[in-house]
Amino acid sequence: MFELSKRYFHLPLEEKLKHQIQEKNHGYVRAGQENLDSTDQKSMDLKEAFNISRLTNEEDLPALFQENGNFRLVNQFQFDCYSLCMKLLKYLAIGFEIDEDYFLSRHKWDEDSSDIIRLLYYPSSSSLTTEKSIRAGAHSDYGSITLLFQHEEKGGLQVFDRVTKQWCDVKPYNEMIVVNTADALEYWTKGFVKSTVHRVIMPDQLSPDERYSIAYFCQPSNTVLLEPIPSKYMINRVFEKDEHAKHVLNHESDKILTAGEHLRLRLNKTYAY
Numbered sequence: 001m002f003e004l005s006k007r008y009f010h011l012p013l014e015e016k017l018k019h020q021i022q023e024k025n026h027g028y029v030r031a032g033q034e035n036l037d038s039t040d041q042k043s044m045d046l047k048e049a050f051n052i053s054r055l056t057n058e059e060d061l062p063a064l065f066q067e068n069g070n071f072r073l074v075n076q077f078q079f080d081c082y083s084l085c086m087k088l089l090k091y092l093a094i095g096f097e098i099d100e101d102y103f104l105s106r107h108k109w110d111e112d113s114s115d116i117i118r119l120l121y122y123p124s125s126s127s128l129t130t131e132k133s134i135r136a137g138a139h140s141d142y143g144s145i146t147l148l149f150q151h152e153e154k155g156g157l158q159v160f161d162r163v164t165k166q167w168c169d170v171k172p173y174n175e176m177i178v179v180n181t182a183d184a185l186e187y188w189t190k191g192f193v194k195s196t197v198h199r200v201i202m203p204d205q206l207s208p209d210e211r212y213s214i215a216y217f218c219q220p221s222n223t224v225l226l227e228p229i230p231s232k233y234m235i236n237r238v239f240e241k242d243e244h245a246k247h248v249l250n251h252e253s254d255k256i257l258t259a260g261e262h263l264r265l266r267l268n269k270t271y272a273y
């Protein structure tokens with residue numbers, strides 16, 4: 001997948017612009033088009049991305065992905081990531097002492113799924129670089145969990161420790177998958193499981209190395225409500241909304257959203273289409 005990603009991002013810009021990001025969150029995101037930290041309107045992220053939604057046909061992808069076996073590779077990767085996420089969510093359900101299929105039944109493997117494979121590329125240097133340059137602004141992810149693959153031990157990923165209020169480096173290892181718990185889990189568990197606030201910073205050097213990563217965003221099915229799970233641990237629990245609320249939209253209101261509504265609100269805040 002990383003080989004494919006490298007080949008893709010080195011295609012000429014006009015080639016990549018043929019599949020620009022669409023409303024359904026599929027396609028190419030050019031450098032400076034997305035700002036993951038919606039509380040900071042001044043800086044845009046210095047990254048390119050290619051989002052691959054749950055596929056129905058090969059034509060939705062650039063020609064490179066239709067070459068010998070690449071389409072099959074992407075599909076296989078998608079299915080493997082989905083399966084791993086379902087395994088993790090099953091253990092989580094067991095931990096909360098609810099029906100072990102509770103989360104599984106809320107993440108259907110079908111065409112309507114909003115799951116995304118996201119190839120990410122952070123160029124070595126950029127004409128867009130300014131004093132406030134950041135590779136990916138502070139944010140939490142919008143679904144239930146995210147699998148994050150980093151490549152060639154290039155650092156930069158940091159998670160925010162909400163207790164000590166410190167940013168902590170996530171040291172990359174080639175064979176390691178970072179698992180981010182995301183917004184839906186925070187809603188479902190009244191903040192028992194926190195949505196991980198994270199960012200990617202620029203290495204402290206004049207011409208930083210380029211960096212590749214791949215994320216798999218596991219999303220609840222669109223109509224699933226982000227309401228507390230029927231676990232005994234939720235009964236007397238009060239949902240404490242800490243300052244992280246500014247990263248998670250609509251914490252101010254008590255209206256229970258569907259996963260699809262929440263995703264749309266968050267995407268609208270981060271993209272300049």
Ligand SMILES: O=C(O)CCC(=O)C(=O)O
Pocket residue numbers: 118120136141148150157198199200212213214215
């Ligand atoms: O590139 C990374 O390591 C993180 C990317 C990320 O957090 C995102 O795209 O949501």
Ligand SMILES: [Fe+2]
Pocket residue numbers: 139140141198
């Ligand atoms: Fe993220």
